[in-house]
Amino acid sequence: MLKQTEGSKAVAEAIALCRPEVICAYPISPQTHIVEALGEIVKSGELTPCEFINVESEFAAMSVAIGASAAGARSYTATASQGLLFMAEAVYNASGLGLPIVMTVANRAIGAPINIWNDHSDSLSQRDSGWMQLFAETNQEAVDLHIQAFRLAEELSMPIMVCMDGFILTHAFERVDIPEQAQVDAYLPPFEPRQVLDPAAPVSIGAMVGPEAFMEVRYLAHAKQMQAIERIPQLAAEFKEIFGRDSGGLLRSYCTEGADTIIIAMGSVLGTIKDTVDEMRAEGHKIGVLGIISYRPFPLEQVKAALINCRRFVVLEKSLAVGMGGIVATDVRMAVTGTGLKGYTAIAGLGGRPITKASLHKLFREAEAETLPPVTFLDLDWIAVDKQLAREKHTRRSGPVAENILHDKGIVSAKFG
Amino acid sequence: MGFQPVKFYQTGTYTVGNRLLSDAERSVQAGESRSNSINSGHRACQGCGEALGARYAIDAAMAGSNNQLIAVNATGCLEVFSTPYPESSWQVPWIHSLFGNAPAVATGVAAAMKVKGKTNVRIVAQGGDGSTTDIGFGCLSGMFERNDDVLYICYDNEAYMNTGVQRSSATPPAARTATTMPVGSEPGNAFGQGKNLPEIAMAHGIPYVATATVADLRDLEYKVRRAMNIRGARYIHLSVPCPLGWGTASNDTIRIARLAKECGMFPVFEAEYGEVISVSKIRHPVPVEDYLKPQKRFAHLFGKTPHPETVARIQAIADRNIRKYRLLEEGEN
Secondary structure (H helix, E strand, O other), X not given: OEEEEEHHHHHHHHHHHOOOOEEXXXXXXXXXXXXXXXXXXXXXXXXXXXXXXXXXXXXXHHHHHHHHHHOOOOEEEEEOHHHHHHOHHHHHHHHHOOOOOEEEEEEOOOOOOOOOOOOOHHHHHOOOOOOEEEEOOOHHHHHHXXXXXXXXXXXXXXXXXXXXXXXXXXXOEEEEEOOOHXXXXXXXXXXXXXXXXXXXXXXXXXOEOOOOOHHHHHHHHHHHHHHHHHHHHHHHHHHHHHXXXXXXXXXXXXXXXXXXXXXXXXXXXXXXXXXXHHHHHHOOOOEEEEEEOEEEOOOHHHHHHHHOOOOEEEEEEOOOEOOOEOOHHHHHHHHOOOOOOEEEEEEOOHHHOOOOHHHHHHHHHHHHOOOOOOEXXXXXXHHHHHHHHHHHHHOOOOOOHHHHHHHHHOOOOOOOO | OOOOOXXXXXXXXXXXXXXXXXXXXXXXXXXXXXXXXXXXXXXXXXXXXXHHHHHHHHHHHHHHOOOOEEEEEOOOHHHHHHOEXXXXXXXXXXXXOOOOOHHHHHXXXXXXXXXXXXXXXXXXXXXXXXXXXXXXXXXXXXHHHHOOOOEEEEEEOOOEOOOOOEOOOOOOOOOOEOOEOOOOOOOOOOOOOOOOHHHHHHHOOOOEEEEEEOOOHHHHHHHHHHHHOOOOOEEEEEEOOOHHHHOOOHHHHHHHHHHHHHOOOOOOEEXXXXXXXXXXXXXXXXXXXXHHOOOHHHHHHOOOOOOHHHHHHHHHHHHHHHHHHOOOOOOOO
């Protein structure tokens, strides 16, 4: 059913359609509206049987999900930013135990300095946790990816994060097609756990594993994600049969035919990038876009195939590998090893810094001209940076960095660009 | 107070003659119906109080749940010595997740059972004092506050034994651990304010809180069975001497546990909804010295440079417990 609704609300409705049996909730912006809406759906009796548990921390949220999933219940939670980091130990544990928990990550920056706005630092910090990570471009895709995520997670008995940009998607009101219950039921069978705590057939789960078996267990987690590379496109195709729309998959190419330059990105910024590319195409530029939906597993072969005919690519990412450069860019460069393609990294939008078409036009033209440095920090205020560096050079007790920058920028720190 | 003085102990012993009890109250040493939930062959140290306590507690929980039990375990000695896979000792469905999250995992299991309509399946979560009083404290408090249908059992051996005897917030003052060495002007663990978990549990107003020691396994069994007859969050805090960490002979575990209670350092009681309802009285009052002296972790208090003032401070703690919980028979206080 078509609705004009908030992204969080739409996701909550999609989750409810997936019939989760245990939902754990802990508030953190910008995820909070999702669990608030689910709390109301459960309390009203609309979703039954389902236990909605208000926990005391994100660490507890993931731990409750672990217990519930190990006991055979379809389990869901949502978090963001500091919350994801606070539960990190349990995040690794859930995947290590092979529990198919689905979690929404409403992507948000990580402090310090504290910042509630969107970038991808949080889920990318859990890159190697063994969770799959699917990135939604739109609220419609966020809805659809959650439904596919439960199916994939339970097939492989591995957990999945569905990542959607905090505020930009979670708080945006737009048209979303909320599926019918019958469609979701046809797509998503009831949860049949591979392992379950059951007094009728006692098993030990989470036993001590020594060097004789640890590597095999870890390898199998990798093998599951390699299987997911096969299954994700198949599940997207099955999804289309029932729901009638393209959603999900590993990657999505846009105007890449004959493109000399391809811009690679994840999440909602793909919208702005496509608009920019449309305008440049109209001017005759040979430029296209490659959206990454499946960040983990990372589809190395498919990325290579999508880029093989271009001359250069720019990875525009909302994350920073401090001391190195790009996080996603590293993976993309790995994918194109040996092709001789020229690659650029653009770090953009950290902490919610707007990524404007004007800035993208400039960036993409410089990429086409091959005048970009290998790593670019889009719209970085060099004056503020240089002023702080000079301050540190001259004064030992130069004070807290963030407060100095804010002071230099003045009270209208909300003026961007 | 619901306490009834027991008058039929044999003189000079702690043994209740079975023949003096009604059939229902007589203890059974062995039986076919015992579930042996933690099988023999595990790798606990000789004389391990935790292995003994867990065996009796979980078997009692099995009996109290018609063998419909799921156990959740925090990281620690019990988890490590019982599950060097594939040699798991557990005959019940059992899950270990992390050091600090056993209460929350148990909440999840309980929620799953509820949603699946299997409310006959009962959940026990367990951990040592490190996971209970320190790293898992937040999750435990959350579980209590929500009154989730979980029995949590803390096996308190008063330090991080699995990692090599480091101080926890349950370590008593003056005790030697690997991180509170008996050196300097105030050797051993500092005198803090302590962290009385049973009282903190009671402050949550949960339906049932009890303490017990492995010196009185029938009392432990009774308390576990009682807890299993109650729904909601329940907490049992069990004193389990550790021969390795306490520096005691492995055949002294029961004696030391008994002395902990008899000197007043470890009050044994039950509470419902935050109110103490019964207390196990001290039968043979002893000074704390009798409890401390056999333990190498307190040896520095009685060595070449004795610390009688420190022993007196510990005695003051015991005396306060005795007054507070009325641990002596009326007239003896």
